[in-house]
Amino acid sequence: MNRRHFLERNSAVLEKPARAAAGLATPQPEPPETISRYANKALPTGLARTSSTLAPYTGTWGYAQAAHLLRRSMFGPTRTEILAAAGSSLTAVLNTLLTPAAPPAPPVNVSATDTSVAIGQTWVAQVFNQTFEGVRKASLRDWWVGLLLNQATSLTEKMTLFWHNHFVVELAEINDARMGYEYCRLLRQHALGNVKQLAKDVTVTPAMLRYLNGNQSTAGAPNENYGRELLELFTVGKGPLIGPGNYTHYTEADVQAAAKVLTGWRDLATVPIGSYYTASRHDATTKVFSSAFGNASIAPNGATEYQDLVNLVFQQAETARFLVRKLYRWFVYYLIDAQVETDIIQPLATILIQNNFNVTPVLRALLGSQHFFDVLNMGCLIKSPLDFTVGLMRQMQVVFPTAASNLAAQYGMWNYLNSASAVMQQTLGDPPNVAGWAAYYQTPQFHELWINAVTLPRRNQVTDLFIGTGYTRTGVKIVIDPVALAQSFPAATASDCNLLIDEFMRLMVPISLTANQLAFLKGALLPGLPDFEWTVEWQAFLAAPTNTAKRAAVTTKLQAMLRALMGLAEYHLS
16 A cells, blocks of 8 residues: 555645756656555445454664654654654654643733733633633643643653643634633643543533533523533534434434433633532433333432443443544544454454553554554654644744743744644634544544645645744744754764755655655755755865855755655645
8 A cells, every 4th residue: 555645636736846947847746556545535345444353563673664654643853852762662652652741830911911920920720811812722721732732752742732632612702711621731731541531520620611601501491412422522422314313323212311421511701710510400210211222211419410321322332442443543543344353443443341440551652553553554644733833843943032131032932833723624622613623533534634625725835834934923033943953963964965865865764755845855956066066065064164255155955855845745644
């Protein structure tokens, strides 16, 4: 299977700007016989995409395997992080990745608009004020991007975003950044923990109560929004339709029963924020569920009744399967065929149940498996906008202002990355609806949806900007410094054009490039010049690093090569 196939229709568009800038012709497409007509498409009955299993991976461990694991576990691993992982062992790296990151300090005020708190101090425990809401929400989103940029070698941030896409809340809808912060804190707290406990906590967290109207649900008028999404999107899923509004995994009667269970809860918008239960607003009848739940009933249990509901839905075997399918699509690949369902999903669901819904053992089994390191599962996902923008900054080692040097500029730069991701159709804190981002559920395209006529030019604009003039705000600039990056490579690598290109390639793309593509990159670096010309110019620069002309000579060539590399379809893969 050729993993480039699903980018085939976009390849010419992706490569054209870079090739035009380099004065090169677009290469000929690969021969048709090298392209599998089944790549990323529905497979004929009985034809499996892979045959690998959850057996522990015992193959080669080196740069390629470490890079694959970190690309899927982090947002753009740096060369230093990849080399450190490659020099360790798979077990040790997994132990590090599965160690929760320390809780971060909360977001702070960086705007004179919010007069309730000094610049540099947090607003999360202040009184709600609509006048300040806009700058507080911006602060929250920007802070979140900062956490992605400065992440440790841990799955914490990737899993926090996973749970955000799963237990969805839209910050723009809840209209209280303090509740948004508490929601983010909760997701991060449970990122590598117990999903059943997370489901219980998120059910009554203020942001969710407000987002899905739980705060309006009373005994006389149960609101069905959260009960429906709990069943359809958060736990058991629909299953096949068996009648009007009824599915194999739940019925309309189950939604109604769940809604009654959840009555009586309201968000608390005072200081500190929270939620509270009012018995007089709660439906105190016995709630009876359908045969999909074994005709179970939930007796009146006051303020803890919602926990009985979560326990009930987690007793359904399909809940574990539903959850691990979403994890699989997040970390491995979107296509789940019969072989993957039998050899990967079912065993992972068993692991999840056996570990009382603690997610870490599932992640350890999946990310340490033969299946995860199967060659067909490497370089087969399209980067999300956040992976693309944050990964660009991290892998190119772009230097951001520190809080101590310029706090407003620091948050401002994070704000720009948020805006860049948003125009690529992934707004951190605001998935498009309660189902999350369509790339993780919408058949048949799934993550191919990230690349379209709107988003592709935006991606190219971001890379072109940072390769060139960079982004300036409040007198501070962030920009890719290709010379500094090349200087971080071994001296022999940096001075040899072929080794240099190879080093950039293995950092930035997950699959090997063709001979034609490598020639294209060399042509961008050395247009019409022999190989030794790079060595001569690089050594001349090293001998006089403050010489403007000599620095400009190598900078221009490196920029052209990076622009060409980032214009390739493969650069959009993870």
